[in-house]
Amino acid sequence: MKSINIMPKTRRKTTEDKLAWIYLVNLVFYFIPIFINEMPLWDIGVCLLILIPFIYCYFWAHRSSKQKAIYPILAMIALGALITPINAGSLALFTFAGFFIGFYYSLRTAFFSLLALLTLLTALSLLLGINPYFFVLYGGLLIIGVGLFGLAERKRVEAKCRQQQSEAEISQLATMLERERIGRDLHDIMGHNLSSISLKAELAEKLLTKGDLEQAGVQLRELNEIARDSLTQIRQTVSDYKHKGLSASVMQLCQTLRDKGLSVSLEGDLPTLPSTLETQLILSLTELCNNVIRHSQASHCAITFERFNDEINISVTDNGTPQTVNEGNGLNGIRERLSEFQGKLDYCLEQQCRFTITLPMPEEQKLMSGVQS
Incomplete structure (x- = not known):
């Protein structure tokens, strides 16, 4: 039986x-x-x-x-x-x-x-x-x-x-962690944009009240641009962060920085990473570059990829002169997503502002490095 x-x-x-x-x-x-x-x-x-x-x-x-x-x-x-x-x-x-x-x-x-x-x-x-x-x-x-x-x-x-x-x-538990991760990523991506939309909408309302239609139109056009950009980022995030790869995403970030008036230099060879780690690195670099645009008041930004021993270092450096760094949800979110892969985030404010992401080198690249040496 x-x-x-x-x-x-x-x-x-x-x-x-x-x-x-x-x-x-x-x-x-x-x-x-x-x-x-x-x-x-x-x-x-x-x-x-x-x-x-x-x-x-x-x-x-x-x-x-x-x-x-x-x-x-x-x-x-x-x-x-x-x-x-x-x-x-x-x-x-x-x-x-x-x-x-x-x-x-x-x-x-x-x-x-x-x-x-x-x-x-x-x-x-x-x-x-x-x-x-x-x-x-x-x-x-x-x-x-x-x-x-x-x-x-x-x-x-x-x-x-x-x-x-x-x-x-x-x-x-995995579903809860995934929801938390998506919530954190959405906050990192959209927090500033939504604040900007709110401020510009309020400013446009005041300008319209004063009868300054020309400046109100400028604010509304900028608000429309921010909303379109936000919609694009939301679609990318909700569709499981589908992207064209690290290389294309870094190039897009460089172009975004240039569009905001900064000169940009890209140094080093981009590493080949697992898709999950690559996604988290792209989101982290996006947050760091957005911080440069929002807070640094810099005129130049350098994105550098380096390999040292069994680690990969990715630095975002600008010539701004901030005295302090207020660690909010953005930087905390980067640390949380990197910790899953034994990565870390450090920064230095001496002479220029440098944020450095350190990641362990994937096993495949360790083996290739050993063969080449």
């Missing part, structure tokens, strides 16, 4: 539930005495009729909870006891009850329950004059073996349920 379904009612009509009919093949032992012995038609009819409530009780036990399984189990035992005077093949019915006892109950409870069932077999053997070697010894060993199989099957099902629960918890 196979395992039974102990899932909630809404999930009981599964493949396992449908295959439960196949496990009734064990009833073949119930029919052996009918064919061996010359039974009257009346007795054969009673033996067949008993199977109707027994099969009902079997599926009742199959779908029961632990608390209610006792009722179909007792019903199966009672049916087996009632048919024993006519058909000693009732042992097959008792084995089904033994399986469910082992499946539903603890080892201690199952032990005493199976012991009680063996006592019933002994009593039936003595009262009806059935061969004790067949009915008690063979039948008892069979019931105990099937009961132990039910116990083992319960352990397997419990382990499977724990595994499914663990997988569900891991999936839920």
Whole structure:
């Protein structure tokens, strides 16, 4: 016999539930005495009729909870006891009850329950004059073996349920982390833009109130440009950060800096990184370049890629002269996304402002470096 379904009612009509009919093949032992012995038609009819409530009780036990399984189990035992005077093949019915006892109950409870069932077999053997070697010894060993199989099957099902629960918890945790990451990335990308939109909308409203239509139009055009840029970045973020690669993204950042009036230099060879790390590096560089545009008041920016030992250093340097750096959600977000890959972010304000991202070199590049050396 196979395992039974102990899932909630809404999930009981599964493949396992449908295959439960196949496990009734064990009833073949119930029919052996009918064919061996010359039974009257009346007795054969009673033996067949008993199977109707027994099969009902079997599926009742199959779908029961632990608390209610006792009722179909007792019903199966009672049916087996009632048919024993006519058909000693009732042992097959008792084995089904033994399986469910082992499946539903603890080892201690199952032990005493199976012991009680063996006592019933002994009593039936003595009262009806059935061969004790067949009915008690063979039948008892069979019931105990099937009961132990039910116990083992319960352990397997419990382990499977724990595994499914663990997988569900891991999936839920991964979903929470992914939501947190998306929220952080959206904040890093959109926080400043939304603030700018709010300020420019407020300024345009005041200019319109004063009747300065020309300046109000300038503010509205800039607001429209920011909104379009924000929409593009939102689409890229929501579509799982699909990008053209590190090289194309860095070139785009350089062009953005130039469009804002800065001269730009790009130095070093761009590394080949895993896609997940590359995505996080692009978002980090985007945040750093946006900070240069928003806060540095610089005229030049340099983006440098260097390899040192087993590390990759990416620096964003500008000739602005900030006295201090207020670490907000942007820089904290960079540190959080880099920490997942054992990366870090440092900065230096001496003479010029330099932010440096340090990443461990991927294993593939370590091997290539070793071959080249």
